Amino acid sequence: MTAPVLSVNAPRLIADLTDLGCIGRVEAGGINRTSFSAADTEARGWYLARCAEAGLSVRQDGVGNLIVSSPAVAAEIAARPAVWSGSHLDTVPNGGQFDGALGALAALECLRRIHEEGIELQRPVCAIMYTDEEGSYAHLLGSSALARGFSRAELEAMVGRDGDRFVDTFTAAGGDLDAAAQTRIDPGALHATVELHIEQGPTLEEQGIQIGVVSGIVGLGGGVVTFLGRADHAGTTPMSQRRDALVAAGAFVVALPEIAARISDRAVITCGMVSVRPGSANVIPESAQVSVDFRHPEQGQVEALEAAIRDTARNIAAQYGLQVGIDLEESIPPAPLDRGVQKIIAARAAARGLSSVSMPSGAGHDSQNLAPLVPTGMIFVPSIEGRSHCPEENTSWEDVENGANVLLDTLIQLAGG
Ligand code: GLV
Ligand code: MN
Ligand code: MN
Numbered sequence: 001m002t003a004p005v006l007s008v009n010a011p012r013l014i015a016d017l018t019d020l021g022c023i024g025r026v027e028a029g030g031i032n033r034t035s036f037s038a039a040d041t042e043a044r045g046w047y048l049a050r051c052a053e054a055g056l057s058v059r060q061d062g063v064g065n066l067i068v069s070s071p072a073v074a075a076e077i078a079a080r081p082a083v084w085s086g087s088h089l090d091t092v093p094n095g096g097q098f099d100g101a102l103g104a105l106a107a108l109e110c111l112r113r114i115h116e117e118g119i120e121l122q123r124p125v126c127a128i129m130y131t132d133e134e135g136s137y138a139h140l141l142g143s144s145a146l147a148r149g150f151s152r153a154e155l156e157a158m159v160g161r162d163g164d165r166f167v168d169t170f171t172a173a174g175g176d177l178d179a180a181a182q183t184r185i186d187p188g189a190l191h192a193t194v195e196l197h198i199e200q201g202p203t204l205e206e207q208g209i210q211i212g213v214v215s216g217i218v219g220l221g222g223g224v225v226t227f228l229g230r231a232d233h234a235g236t237t238p239m240s241q242r243r244d245a246l247v248a249a250g251a252f253v254v255a256l257p258e259i260a261a262r263i264s265d266r267a268v269i270t271c272g273m274v275s276v277r278p279g280s281a282n283v284i285p286e287s288a289q290v291s292v293d294f295r296h297p298e299q300g301q302v303e304a305l306e307a308a309i310r311d312t313a314r315n316i317a318a319q320y321g322l323q324v325g326i327d328l329e330e331s332i333p334p335a336p337l338d339r340g341v342q343k344i345i346a347a348r349a350a351a352r353g354l355s356s357v358s359m360p361s362g363a364g365h366d367s368q369n370l371a372p373l374v375p376t377g378m379i380f381v382p383s384i385e386g387r388s389h390c391p392e393e394n395t396s397w398e399d400v401e402n403g404a405n406v407l408l409d410t411l412i413q414l415a416g417g
Helices: 010-020 038-053 101-116 141-147 152-157 166-172 177-182 203-207 245-263 299-319 339-351 397-414
Strands: 057-060 066-069 082-088 125-130 190-198 211-217 219-228 268-270 274-277 287-296 323-328 356-361 376-381
Touching: 010 038, 010 101, 010 397, 038 057, 038 066, 038 101, 066 101, 082 101, 082 397, 101 125, 101 190, 101 397, 125 141, 152 166, 152 177, 166 177, 190 339, 190 397, 203 211, 203 356, 211 339, 211 397, 219 245, 219 299, 245 268, 245 274, 245 287, 245 299, 287 299, 299 323, 339 356, 339 376, 339 397, 356 376, 376 397
Parallel strands: 082 125, 082 190, 190 376, 211 356
Antiparallel strands: 057 066, 066 125, 211 376, 219 287, 219 323, 268 287, 274 287
C-alpha cells in the first residue's frame, strides 16, 4: 500500500471553517445561510476570494454551481475527465457549522495543496460548490440540475421556503433562467466524484470509528400537502359546523409516524413546516399547508411511502369534508455508491492508521445525483452526539483533519497520482 504523499494544511482548513462559520451566525447560536440569502451570497463571495487568493480558476454554471480548478494543469491533462470533490455552503435555517461546509472547504484545501505543491496528476482535480443543497427551492437543486436538468416551466413553478418564487430570487441575484434550464453535466467529462461530509448521526462516535465509508444514500421524496376548508368566525361557528383545515392537517401529521412504521423500520417521514391561512387567532383556518419529507434506502419503499402519504391525505380530507392538494416533487432515488471508490477510501484510511467502517447515509447529499452517472464515493467523519441540522452540530478538529487527509489521498489516487 502506497504511503500518503501529501497532507492538508490543517490550521488553514480550521481557520477557513471558523471564518465561514461566522457568516450567517445568528443570536440563537446557529447559522442561517439558506440559499440565496444575504449570508449565502456573502459566503459565496468569501469562497471566491479564497479561490482567487490561492490562484485557482472558477467557473460558474447556469444554476450557480461553482467549479474550481488549477490553471497550472497542462492543457492535455485539463482536457481529460476530471475528479470532482465538494459539497455545499448553504445551511438549513439555524443550522450548524459543518454540514456542507466541511466537504466544500476540505475539497478546496485538497486542491490548494495539489496546486501549491505542483503535484502532477494524470487527471484534473476540481473542487465543486453546489447551489441550494438544503432545498430552499428544491432538494439538492444544484446537482439535480446537473444530473436531470430542470425545464424553464419547472424552474418557474419553484416556490421557496419563504413563499418567494425561485425565478424572482434567482434573477434578482443575477441568474439567467435560460442558462439555468440548460445546465447539465456531461458524464463523460467526469472520471469520479468524492464528497467528504459529517455523518450527521451517532454511529461512528458510538462505535469509536474515525472514518465512515459510505455504501449508499437513501432515496428521498417530499413536497407539500394543502388542506382547504372554510374561514369562519372562531366565536360564533358551532364546532359541528366547522371546516377547519388545520384540524385535518393535524390529523394528517399525527398519521405520518404510523405510515412510516407500517412501511418499514428504516422509513422516516418528517413534517417540518406548517403554514396556516389566513393566520389569525380568531379565524378558523381556511387552509393549512404542511411539508412532508420521506426517505428510505430502497426505491420500492420510497414509492410505497409516497403512495401511503397520498392515500392518507385524501382519506383525512374526505373524513373532514375538505379538499386537499398534494404537490410532491419527483423523488430522488436511493444511490448505491461505487465499490471501487469505497475500496480506495478504506485503503487510504488504513494507510493513515485510521479505523473505518462501511455504512449507509440516512441524509441526502448531492453525491446521490452524481452516483448514477459517474463512479462516486463519500467519506464520513464523526458527528459529536450525532447532532446535525441544529446549532449544536459539531465535529472535532482531529476528525476534520483525518477526513480531509483521507479525501486528499483518495483524490490523488483517483487522479492517477
Ligand atoms: C440534507 O441535509 C438532507 O438530508 O436533507
Ligand atoms: Mn443538511
Ligand atoms: Mn450536507
